[in-house]
Amino acid sequence: MAILIRNATVVTGDAEDTIHYGAALAIVGNRIAAIGPDAEMAARFQKAEMIDAAGRAIFPGFANIHTHLVMTLARGVFEDLSPPHEPPFCGGLSPIPLPSLSPAEQAVMCRLGALEAIRSGTTALLEDAINIENYAGDMVETGLRLVLAERAWDRVGASIGDPSEFRRDAALGQAGLGRIERLHARWNGAGEGRVRVGVSAWAPDMCSVELLRELRALQARLETIGTIHLNQIWGEVAAVQAHHNMLPSEFLESIDFLNDRLIAAHCRCMTAEEEGILGRHRVNIAFNSAIAARRGLSPRICELVEAGCNVGMGSDNMAEDMVEVTRTGLFMERVRRRDGRNPTPEEALRWATVNGYRAMGVPKGGWLAEGNLADFIMIRVDRPHLAPFLRAVAAFVHQGQASDVHDVMVDGRWIMRDGKVLTLDEARVIREAEEVADRAWARLFAENPQIERPLGLRPLGMG
Secondary structure: OOEEEEEEEEEOOOOOOOEEEEEEEEEEOOEEEEEEEHHHHHHHOOOOEEEEOOOEEEEEOEEEEEEOHHHHHHOOOHHHOOOOOOOOOOOOOOOOOOOOOOHHHHHHHHHHHHHHHHHOOEEEEEEEEOOHHHOHHHHHHOOOEEEEEEEEOOEOOOOOOOOOOOOEOHHHHHHHHHHHHHHHHHHOOOOOOOEEEEEEEOOOOOOOHHHHHHHHHHHHHHOOOEEEEEOOOHHHHHHHHHHHOOOHHHHHHHOOOOOOOEEEEEOOOOOHHHHHHHHHOOOEEEEOHHHHHHHOOOOOHHHHHHHOOEEEEOOEOOOOOHHHHHHHHHHHHHHHHOOOOOOOHHHHHHHHOHHHHHHOOOOOOOOOOOOOEOOEEEEEOOOOOOOOOOOHHHHHHHHOOHHHEEEEEEOOEEEEEOOEEOOOOHHHHHHHHHHHHHHHHHHHHHHOOOOOOOOOOOOOOOO
16 A cells, blocks of 8 residues: 655755655655655545654655664763874774673664664664674664675784784684675575675774785675775774885775775775875765764865765764764864855755765665655654754754654655654663673673773672
8 A cells, every 4th residue: 555644844855955845755665656745646646545744854764874783882981982093003992892792682782773773763774793693683673774794804913003013814804704605695685675785894904905805806796885994093094004005095996995885984084195096986985973073083074075985974883873973974074174054954964865875785765756765754843942944954954853753664664653663672672781781891890800990880780
């Protein structure tokens, strides 16, 4: 049966920033069948299920093109423990390691991340992680559109951002390649085609030339999306210079790793010449604005766009709120450029929607048009912080909150309706996540008494 959503403001997110007022949107199967004036659409789709959207606005769903769902475990801990931006660099993104988790515990934390993602209007998500097989089934059941990018690396005895000697373990790299192949064989195309399996190289300073070439060849053979952390921190830049006497983007270009199906995450510690390199290869950029702001770093997004890159957005670690990510990205670019008018809210919305879908290899998603995928959100506009709702995009980007998201549809199926997530047991997810976090952090500090506990950490292991 067709669905007709009536009496709505429809923000298409298209290249012309088209907005339909007093409009209706029709869905047939997993596609948008039509958008038009309410009365005309009601006459055309008389037998459809009618939904009154008075007081609501329909927006494209967000595409989060760089996140690590397991890292919800470190929420409130890692945000204030960034590595130094000046030498000496010793590697790592936090002086406190992430507690180890069992496969079942991993799945719990990933369900928590997916719950937050849905509640904040995410419809498509790229997960970059290790051992995704442990929770891939849980992710499919959320109803989200997914790219599951299993990670590989072959450097041992060091972490990202460490300029010390590169020591390679070829078997470690081969194990990563094997995990990618197995995940692809089992899960690519799952969820009625909503799920794709991608290829992730951890970072240029964590992978040998040999492994990077194998990963690029595997990406081409599987005809899928690739991703890598690139120019994430200044220690990474120093490490690549120490190992290869080149900057990270120069190094990747020299081994033919860059391509237009690659998503480079971060790109915030780079030169103008490197921005030009990425632009020439039409690389997709994951602008992870919220974590960048927390680390006190900022990529030059407008310059990357001018160079030829497609810029999408990601939440990265500890959070999945794409409403916050979009607004933070807009603000960071305005502050960096000292320009109170540019980028516009409409441009920021495109970063977070259609550009992200394009980066994930989904050409008919991320904006609302006849024939496109029925991936969208409905927000309540009858809220004090959104009234008067004069400029729809500006109001939502500047003042919107995740709690304004009232309904989420992916592939023609409601995964959140009337403020209730339908694919996850919200109370159980939150309860289990608290229990897992309590056990995991208690284990870590008990086994490593030399680690200083962060200020304000609650008592652990009492449950």
